[in-house]
Amino acid sequence: MQAHQVSLRLGSRWAVQGVSLKLQGPELVGLLGPNGAGKSSFLRLLYRMLRPHAGWVALEGRDLWQQRSAEVARRLAVVGQEAVQEPGFSLLEMVLMGRTPHKGWLEADSALDLRIAREALARVGLSGYEERPFQSLSGGEKQRALIARALAQQAHILLLDEPTNHLDVRYQLEVLQLVRGLRIPVVAALHDLNLAALFCDRLLLLSEGRVVAEGRPEQVLTAERLRVVYGVEALVEPHPRTGRPQVVLLPPEEA
């Protein structure tokens, strides 16, 4: 998958300006940047929710908008930020929806679909909850259920918009470990800089719709950049055990 110089205008503002990204093989790419930097908008361009005003996005060599959305959905799974409506589906039904792009008009859910869905639930630690109403789950359980739905889609690429939202620390770690273990290209918009540094192979730092830095975590995360982009003072040092950069934020008055 490749995005080439994509730009998106929302109203009078350019939300994304000339951003390029090429996914090569299994890797976890972290999208960083303050609120309004264009992370979600860029992801929406990648998953064919919004059409770029300039530039293009290609999936397997063909422009995204030249393909039918069902074709795209078979190869691209998304966990978005949409507030999900809960009209009374059970958890299993919700996860089985991930099979939608693989199913024909009146095709019933097969034993294989059920197995895929149950496996996906097991991988996010929700086995045994299958018949629970989705609406009775906690925020973190819902988030994990939506990740399970994306897994059940069995796509070749995974796009995640703040997947660790609502999760406690254990599941934040487990979810990122899980997606990295899928051995497919994953792009995730993240807020937690330390999590991003710990799990991502590559980071893309956005500010006001533009890429301000790109590369391995230790290349992207520097105290100077955090000051410019986020307006915060921080200490950034390689962690003695992981070797990854560790960001310690400092309170404004001590700066």
Next chain:
Amino acid sequence: MRPRFALWLLVLGLALLGSLTLAVMLGPVPIAAGEVWRIAWARLGGNLEPTWSAAQENIVWFLRFPRVLLGAVVGASLAVAGVVMQALVRNPLADPYLLGVSSGASTGAVLALASGWLGFAGLYGVSLGAFLGALLSLGVVLALARLGGQTTPTRLILAGVAVAYLFSGLTSLITLTGERELARAALSWLLGSLSGSQWNELGLPSLVLLLCTLALLFSSRALNAIAVGDETATTLGLEVPRLRRRLMLLASLLTAVAVAVAGAVGFIGLMLPHMARFLAGADHRRLLPLAALLGAIFTIWVDVGARMLFAPQEVPLGVITALLGTPFFLWLMLTRREVQR
């Protein structure tokens, strides 16, 4: 979940058959269950020695059967349309009349009553007027919602409400400036009635019910995904705006035909989908068939109430749906724990 659905399908199927029989038996001239089906069998070409009078045959076959069957078809249509509308705009208060179909139909019907313009259609002039009015308002709403952007639920609801007000204003204007009997005729039409139903009125509504429900069943997965969210549905590979317009059109067609033959009956399309959800859960593959059966059964009994409760005076269906349906729904809401919207 699966066995429970099959069980409900069986139970409701049998209940529908039972309701049909009972509704034909009941009336000023009571008729035994055996006679009902023997007469039907004989009329359908079966070879039976008549054990009934010609008057009984007339009552059963020409008065009661078409009326009861039309009630079932209208009820099923409205319930199915309600399920679809609620999913498409993700709003539990949505009903089949969301896109202004009933107010357009009312204007058409009242105009036909007042002007006699559709006199060439004879008895069906009012139905034809209602149908044309429904299509007109539907077209206006869909066009308005589409103007300047994507057809989102909010735009659809707003356009529907605005157009509904416009047509209700027109209906009131025509009714109040017309002759005195017009107001009464219009009011009783607006509240819905199946009296005077005939066999030849059944064909089109039945065909539309069958075809639209099948088409909607084919789109069950799409309905499920759209009920969760537009972005979710899109990332699951659905062309949401196009699908929403198409499914809305199917639901509104069902509604328009039902309204044309029975008037703008309230409650059925709003509440029966929720009752079906109590039984079937949210999956539209199960929800649509159960809603159709429930709608049919419910409407048959509502019509029995309309005929019998204040006999010999007939009351409009809308009066009965409101008076009987509301307590029943509240009882369901308070006793079923699943209802936690």
